[in-house]
Amino acid sequence: MASPLKSILATLLLLAIALPDCQAKSKPSLLGKQAIHHAIGRQANHIELPKRHKPKFRPGPWKKAHATFYEGGSGTFGGACNYKDVAGEGYGMNTVALSSVLFRNGQACGACFEIKCADSPQWCKLGQPSLFVTATDHCPPNPSLPNDNGGWCNVPREHFDIAKPVFSQLAGYKAGIIPIQYRRLPCKKQGGIRFTILGNPWFYQVIVWNVGGAGDVVSVQVKGDDKLKWTQMERDWGATWKTSAILHGESLSFRVRASDKRYSTSWHVTPKNWQFGQTYEGKNFK
Numbered sequence: 001m002a003s004p005l006k007s008i009l010a011t012l013l014l015l016a017i018a019l020p021d022c023q024a025k026s027k028p029s030l031l032g033k034q035a036i037h038h039a040i041g042r043q044a045n046h047i048e049l050p051k052r053h054k055p056k057f058r059p060g061p062w063k064k065a066h067a068t069f070y071e072g073g074s075g076t077f078g079g080a081c082n083y084k085d086v087a088g089e090g091y092g093m094n095t096v097a098l099s100s101v102l103f104r105n106g107q108a109c110g111a112c113f114e115i116k117c118a119d120s121p122q123w124c125k126l127g128q129p130s131l132f133v134t135a136t137d138h139c140p141p142n143p144s145l146p147n148d149n150g151g152w153c154n155v156p157r158e159h160f161d162i163a164k165p166v167f168s169q170l171a172g173y174k175a176g177i178i179p180i181q182y183r184r185l186p187c188k189k190q191g192g193i194r195f196t197i198l199g200n201p202w203f204y205q206v207i208v209w210n211v212g213g214a215g216d217v218v219s220v221q222v223k224g225d226d227k228l229k230w231t232q233m234e235r236d237w238g239a240t241w242k243t244s245a246i247l248h249g250e251s252l253s254f255r256v257r258a259s260d261k262r263y264s265t266s267w268h269v270t271p272k273n274w275q276f277g278q279t280y281e282g283k284n285f286k
Contacts, residue, residue: 060184067160069167080138081109081238097137097161099153106238110215112187123175187215213285219257224250
């Protein structure tokens with residue numbers, strides 16, 4: 001009869017022999033791991049994930065403000081946004097200069113609004129018709145005048161200085177200033193986003209206009225077809241963007257981001273031999 005000590009030693013010896021074999025069977029080899037990884041990878045490459053589209057820009061809530069009118073013409077109503085000819089660029093005379101709070105250093109350029117004369121029976125046109133306008137200019141503050149007596153565009157007032165030719169659709173000119181209701185609207189445009197290229201071989205400017213959807217632009221990137229990778233442009237002023245990256249000699253693509261965080265990418269909108277002063281058409285927001 002074997003002693004208890006010998007039995008324990010024999011059992012431990014058997015476990016020591018069997019344990020490595022169990023581990024080898026339960027743990028896949030490196031080659032096995034790679035095979036599994038590549039199999040999963042091949043399957044993943046064939047899976048078409050649904051694209052997450054941001055919803056289209058929708059009308060905003062109605063708010064209260066005031067409106068006046070100012071003199072000008074097709075070549076001046078686009079002043080602070082650097083639109084050269086509002087009529088020729090499709091905005092018509094239905095344009096407005098915004099107070100600083102609304103203008104936001106040019107970010108509001110291209111935004112569209114619906115305006116109604118409100119709470120002024122003496123001056124409002126019968127039926128309170130709507131006026132649809134695009135932000136193309138800045139109404140500068142006048143600190144020398146009180147906010148409620150001439151300093152209409154002073155901070156923190158939300159104010160609309162409407163192009164005179166269309167102000168009369170809301171009220172008579174004798175009113176001078178009227179209370180209004182306004183809201184943001186999606187911009188409906190014919191054709192694609194336009195890119196007008198200005199500058200020189202060492203400094204480039206691009207005016208971005210005729211933007212649909214939200215209408216206002218918060219980011220512009222440019223890419224060439226050869227050396228130039230996607231490059232962030234900086235807002236120069238209004239609707240004009242700038243960069244010192246070399247754009248000459250490349251077919252250019254542009255990526256535009258609006259305030260509603262939607263993107264529109266226009267691929268190869270220019271030929272390689274594009275010229276300064278020319279306008280090129282890209283893809284618009286739907």
